[in-house]
Every structure is written in structure tokens, then in C-alpha cells.
Amino acid sequence: MLQIPNDHRIGDMVVAFGLATREEVELHAKTKPGNMLMLEHLSERIENIRVNAQKLLAANDHLAYYDFVPAGSIHPALHENEPLRKFCIARNCLPLIGYPSNCLRVLFADYAALKEYRESPRLNRMTDPLGTLCASERLSLQIVYGIAERNQLLSRLYDNENEATHVVDQEDHVTIWSDSDAETDIERLLARILTEAITKKASNIKFTPLHNGTVELSYRRHGDLRPFKNIRPLSPEEANEMLRFLHIRTSARYTSSHKRVEGRLLEPADGNLVFRTGTSETFLRCGFIPAGNDSLALQRESVSIRLLDRSAVTICLRDLNLAPGVIREITIQLQQKHGLILVVGPTSSGKSTTVAGMVTAYREIYGNTRNLLSLEQPIERLLEGITQVQVSQNRFEAYMAAFLRHDPNFIWVGEIRDRPSASTCVRSSNTGQIVVSTLHSDDAPQAPNALLAYISNNLGSSADSVIVTPYDAINALSLIIAQRLVPELCPRCKIPFLEHEPNQANEQLDRYRHYCKRNDIAEQDVRQSFLRKPEGCAHCDHEGYVGERPINEILPITKQLRQKLTALVNAGQFDNELLAQARTYTLHDDAMRYVAAGVVSLADALI
Structure with missing residues (x-):
């Protein structure tokens, strides 16, 4: 001490x-x-x-301050009394024994939380789990308070519990939390926020911290952030409590050994959680970024929560509204003996959903005669017919080596995000498997460059890392599919182009002509298309949109294209124009298909 x-x-x-x-x-x-x-x-x-x-x-x-909390000093009631344990977890406090024998000593991780509890009404403290513990053991209600180093306290708080993974960086662990588990007002508010966002089919929830400590809440739907209409901004105290809860429940992993210091985030962190209601199960991928913690009293973090439905166990490509030509090309490639299929695009563009559809398509082709495995970090969606394995980021190569001994036919690697994941995909596809993965790239022609950049990045690689060359990568590639999501017009309130306000219609037409000229694309007659009604209607919740549609482009890597790419690599060059000309279907082609059908507005098609 x-x-x-x-x-x-x-x-x-x-x-x-x-x-x-x-x-x-x-x-x-x-x-x-x-x-x-x-x-x-x-x-x-x-x-x-x-x-x-x-x-x-x-x-x-x-007050006493503890750099170290001896394991033997923890009051045994902490792990025997469930209400007491939940009470302490919610407040990040820890009851100790024997200091002195007629008093209970309680340590807090944060002085502000200690002060708030100590100054709460005496009657409340007499009837809460700590007060009940004092009464049951005939201890004085004059609790002796102290502060403990945060990580030390949390490690003792979760000692001997499965929830220990919440406070230490171990293998990935995903907690399931349901709306019925919410016990405090803040937990019930979080459950309400999540439920409303899920009901609205939002893709993300955003916590935006303001300089006064309050936090504004919004959700992303149809590509745009929108405020929650019936949920006010969080006060600084509410925000701090909700952040503490999210960090613990999502088993937040930190990008730096600094992690959190005295309750404040110093480096980015990410965590995962499954939220379950009576009608749905949603995977939450949470990202935390410190946002200018310039005050000791305020804990300001920007938080983004990605929402992914886990209820569907079978996803069919034909139900995703993919163009028939896209489905046909995917089906052809899935019937090959080996090859690397990449689905590329920005974040939140539905890449993993399309890959899940490929899993179903592969099973429809071969039934139960093939072995399907996935390597994911983390598992976002549970699927039928494939053995899904969750792995930490630095274990891809070891797990892939084990996979290859399991005689797989189809391997899904969740995302290529570094050299190990890129190398394992290339190596496996060149040894006789169909390998499918996702990659962040603006379009299909840029994807090979992105893959080669990962292959060539030696930063952080161990001496025994799998070595693959650019030639291996080119030889492995068989198909690249780029994908974006565009908002779908509300069928009840969309406005015919020719009936729209003339100035706005002409403005859209000018934008379209400029877009075509800049991208060297032939203009089409768009005067029979439809535009969004800005104020919408009751059917679309006054947004003008009712959902999103995927648009795709296809880049098959044929034998002839592979030979040209190899020659370019030998010459130390790489020609994106060659790849652009090899596309059989472009993002613009697919977007204009929807425009012609009156499903997507001209403005949203100009990606």
C-alpha cells in the first residue's frame, strides 16, 4: 500500500x-x-x-491507495453473493476483509465514483448489497474507503470468473448480453438504444462526444447518420458509466500496452458483443477512440458500434438482389478446383454477407460432399454447413497450417488485413482449395495492388512467417468482386424525374453528364428514372428510402490476364488500366441497372 x-x-x-x-x-x-x-x-x-x-x-x-491488491484480501461474499457481485461490477469497486475486523473496506477504481457513492443518501447505502453485507456480518456501516490501481482492481474483481477475459487481452471471447440482463438505468438505456437501431435496420450506432462532456447518439441507415428521435444526448456521468459497461462487456482489446490509465482510454480499442432480444440476435463490433481527454473530470471517447444480424443461418445470393451475371460468374468460379476469390469494397458495404451467400451457393452445388472451414476474427454470423473457427489476429498462419491438415475444399478467411492473413490466403489457394476472403479496396482493379502491398509488408512478421511472392499472389487470384451499397427508393413516394422541381432535376442531369465525361462513360437517357422525395412518407419513416441494394463489378482473372500481370510485375510495373479493361461488369453498369428499373435515384448511382 x-x-x-x-x-x-x-x-x-x-x-x-x-x-x-x-x-x-x-x-x-x-x-x-x-x-x-x-x-x-x-x-x-x-x-x-x-x-x-x-x-x-x-x-x-x-484515503489509502493500493498499487497491488492481495488475492487473499478479497471478501469471499464477492463470488458467493450474485447481487453483490453485480453491484460491484457496475461500480468497479471491491470489498476487502479485516481492515479493521469490525469494518468493511471498499476499494474503488475511480475517485469520482467513490465520492458519488459515499455522498449518496445513507438509507440507500443501508439497503444496497454493501450495506446488506455489513448488516449480515454485524459490521459498522462506517465503511473504510480506498482507491486501487484500476487494472489491478478489475483483475481481482473478475478473479476466478469466466468474465476475467473482460479485463485482460486473451484469446477472443464474445459475451452474449440480452435486454433482460439489463439491471441499471444505464444498461436499460443501452438496451433501448440497441433495440431501436436494430428495429430501424441500422448498420451502425455512433457515440459523438462534445466538448462539454455530453454525448450525442446517432445511427447510420441508408448510408447517412440520423439522430435518435426519442433518445436525448447522454450526460457526462451517463456517458462515463455506459463506456465503462461497454469496455467490460465487449472484452475490449487495446492497441497499446498503455491501455487505460486511471479509467481513461489512451489508445484505440475494439471489442465484440452479441446482443440478444426475444426476436433477434445481433453481433456488435465496437470501436473506441480517445477524443481529446483534456479534462480530468471527463472521459471523452468516440464510439462506433457495427450491427450485424446473426439470426439468419442461411443466406442465398439470389435473395441479396445481385445481378444475374454476378451470380453466374460466382457460380462458375466456385466450381473450380482452386483459386482465390476476393470480395472488395469500403467498410459497411455488405462484403461478408455476400461471402456468406457464397457458402450457401457452394453447398447447393456440392451438397454435403465437401469440407468447408472458416477462419474469422471474430465470428460475426453463425452459418450452417461450415465449421467456423475464431482466431486471434497473430495466429492466422498457425491455424491455416492446421486447416490444411483437415483436408478442406473451401476456406473462408474473414478479412485480409495484414501480411499473415494475405499470405495464408495465397498459400492455401495455390495448394488446391477454393479460398474466399474480403479486402478493403475502392474497386476491383485496385484490389491486386492492395493484396500485393500486404504480401510485401514485412513489418511485424516473424522469422517463420509463410513466405509468398507477388507471382504466387497473381497465380492464386481467380475472381475479384467489388461491392457497394446504394439506398433503395421508397416505392410509395419516389418522384418521376420529369415531375420533379425543374431546377433540381436539371442539377441532377448536369451532375450525371459531368460524371460521365469525367469517367469516359457513355450517357444514357435517364429522364424516365425516379428521384427521392426529401421529406419521404410514413411508409419509409419520412426518409425517402426503404433499404439498400448491392451493386457489383466483376473482374475475372483469366489465364491471359494472369500472364500479362506477371509480365508487368517482372518489368516492375503495374497497370490498373489493364485491369479496368478486363472487367466484364462495372459498378456503374449495375447502378444504372437499378436507375433504369426505378429502384435507385440517379444521384445515388453516381458513386
Whole structure:
């Protein structure tokens, strides 16, 4: 336990802790604004004060601070009393035994949470799980409070529990949480936010932190962010509590060893969670980014939650509204003995859904006579007929080596995002398997360059990493499919092009002509198409759209194209124009198919 100084002045304590000299403190004290706390002012100017803020706050309040919490000091009721355990998890606090024997000592990870609890009404504290514990053991209600190093406290809080994976970086672990599990007001609010977004078929939820600590909530639907109509912004306190809950429940993994310091995120993190209601099961992929934590009192994070429906176990390509030519090309390639099929596009463009449709198509061709395996990080959707394996990012090569000993015919690698995942895809497709994966690329002609960039990136590779060459990659490629999602017009309120307000119609026509000229595309007669009604109608929730449609382009890697690409690599060149001319179907072709059918507006087709 850290011994604390008697002098409670913040400046004196900063000096006593060895964080700054007396001269430094006095120099900065002269410039402190009148409306700013000394600790907050010094933390902006002196290194290491922010990371030691909880120690200083504890010392200022004459509280003990624990750098280390002995495992044997945890009160046994924590793991025997379920209401007590949930109460402590919600508040990040930990009951200890024997300090002194007639009192209960409770450690908190955050001074603000401790202060809030200590100052809550006495009657509330008498009847909560901590008060009930004191009464059952005839202990004094005068609880002895303390602060503990956050990661140390959390590791003890979840000790001997399956939930230990919430606070340490282990193999990927996905928790299932349902709306009926919500116990606190914040948990019930989060369940409401998720349920409303799922009901609206949103693709993402966005938490946007403002400078005053409040957080605005919005959801992405049909490509645009929209505010929740019946959910107000979160207060700073509500935001902090919801963030703590999400970090724990999603088993957040951190990109840096710094992780969180005294409750504040220092580096990006990501985590996963399955949210279950009585009618649906949705996979949540959560991303956390620190957003200018310039205040000790506010924990500002930008949060994005990707929503993926896990209810469907069979997805058919024909139900995804893919063009007949796209389905035909996929079917031809799936009947080959080996090859690498890439589905490329930006984030949230439905790539994984299309790959799931390929799994169904492959099973329709071969029935149960083929062995299908997937290597995913994480498993976002459960599918029938394929053995799905979840793997941590740095274990792709080891798992793929094991896969090849299982005699697979079809392998799905969730996403190519680094050299190991790229190398394993290339190696496997060249040894006799159909391999399907996704890749971030703007269009199909740019995908081979992106793949080769991953292959050539040696950063972070181990000495025993699989070695593949650009020639291996070119030889492996068999088909590239680019995909985007465009909003589908509401059939009840869409407006015929010729009936639209003349100025706006002419503006759309000018944009289309400029687009065609810039991209060297022949113009089509679009005057029989439809445009979106901005205010929409009741059928489309006044948005003008009722869903999204995929548009695709097809780039088959034929023998002749493969030979040309190999020659270009030998010459140290790479010609995207060659690949562009090899496309049999383009994103623009598919978008204009929808425009002609009156399904997509001209403005949304100009991608």
C-alpha cells in the first residue's frame, strides 16, 4: 500500500510524489485560471500527473491507495453473493476483509465514483448489497474507503470468473448480453438504444462526444447518420458509466500496452458483443477512440458500434438482389478446383454477407460432399454447413497450417488485413482449395495492388512467417468482386424525374453528364428514372428510402490476364488500366441497372 503525505495541498503532494519540483509547481500555479482546479491545470503542463491523478486525489482526501491488491484480501461474499457481485461490477469497486475486523473496506477504481457513492443518501447505502453485507456480518456501516490501481482492481474483481477475459487481452471471447440482463438505468438505456437501431435496420450506432462532456447518439441507415428521435444526448456521468459497461462487456482489446490509465482510454480499442432480444440476435463490433481527454473530470471517447444480424443461418445470393451475371460468374468460379476469390469494397458495404451467400451457393452445388472451414476474427454470423473457427489476429498462419491438415475444399478467411492473413490466403489457394476472403479496396482493379502491398509488408512478421511472392499472389487470384451499397427508393413516394422541381432535376442531369465525361462513360437517357422525395412518407419513416441494394463489378482473372500481370510485375510495373479493361461488369453498369428499373435515384448511382 502506498503511504500518503499528510499535507493535502495538491501542489505539495505533486512535489511529495516526486512528479515535479517546487519551482515548477509554483511557476505553473501563477498561470492557473480562476475557474480551473489546480490538479487539472498542472496535469496539462507536467508530464505523469494525469496518470497519477487517482493517487493524488486519494491522498488529498486522506484515503489509502493500493498499487497491488492481495488475492487473499478479497471478501469471499464477492463470488458467493450474485447481487453483490453485480453491484460491484457496475461500480468497479471491491470489498476487502479485516481492515479493521469490525469494518468493511471498499476499494474503488475511480475517485469520482467513490465520492458519488459515499455522498449518496445513507438509507440507500443501508439497503444496497454493501450495506446488506455489513448488516449480515454485524459490521459498522462506517465503511473504510480506498482507491486501487484500476487494472489491478478489475483483475481481482473478475478473479476466478469466466468474465476475467473482460479485463485482460486473451484469446477472443464474445459475451452474449440480452435486454433482460439489463439491471441499471444505464444498461436499460443501452438496451433501448440497441433495440431501436436494430428495429430501424441500422448498420451502425455512433457515440459523438462534445466538448462539454455530453454525448450525442446517432445511427447510420441508408448510408447517412440520423439522430435518435426519442433518445436525448447522454450526460457526462451517463456517458462515463455506459463506456465503462461497454469496455467490460465487449472484452475490449487495446492497441497499446498503455491501455487505460486511471479509467481513461489512451489508445484505440475494439471489442465484440452479441446482443440478444426475444426476436433477434445481433453481433456488435465496437470501436473506441480517445477524443481529446483534456479534462480530468471527463472521459471523452468516440464510439462506433457495427450491427450485424446473426439470426439468419442461411443466406442465398439470389435473395441479396445481385445481378444475374454476378451470380453466374460466382457460380462458375466456385466450381473450380482452386483459386482465390476476393470480395472488395469500403467498410459497411455488405462484403461478408455476400461471402456468406457464397457458402450457401457452394453447398447447393456440392451438397454435403465437401469440407468447408472458416477462419474469422471474430465470428460475426453463425452459418450452417461450415465449421467456423475464431482466431486471434497473430495466429492466422498457425491455424491455416492446421486447416490444411483437415483436408478442406473451401476456406473462408474473414478479412485480409495484414501480411499473415494475405499470405495464408495465397498459400492455401495455390495448394488446391477454393479460398474466399474480403479486402478493403475502392474497386476491383485496385484490389491486386492492395493484396500485393500486404504480401510485401514485412513489418511485424516473424522469422517463420509463410513466405509468398507477388507471382504466387497473381497465380492464386481467380475472381475479384467489388461491392457497394446504394439506398433503395421508397416505392410509395419516389418522384418521376420529369415531375420533379425543374431546377433540381436539371442539377441532377448536369451532375450525371459531368460524371460521365469525367469517367469516359457513355450517357444514357435517364429522364424516365425516379428521384427521392426529401421529406419521404410514413411508409419509409419520412426518409425517402426503404433499404439498400448491392451493386457489383466483376473482374475475372483469366489465364491471359494472369500472364500479362506477371509480365508487368517482372518489368516492375503495374497497370490498373489493364485491369479496368478486363472487367466484364462495372459498378456503374449495375447502378444504372437499378436507375433504369426505378429502384435507385440517379444521384445515388453516381458513386
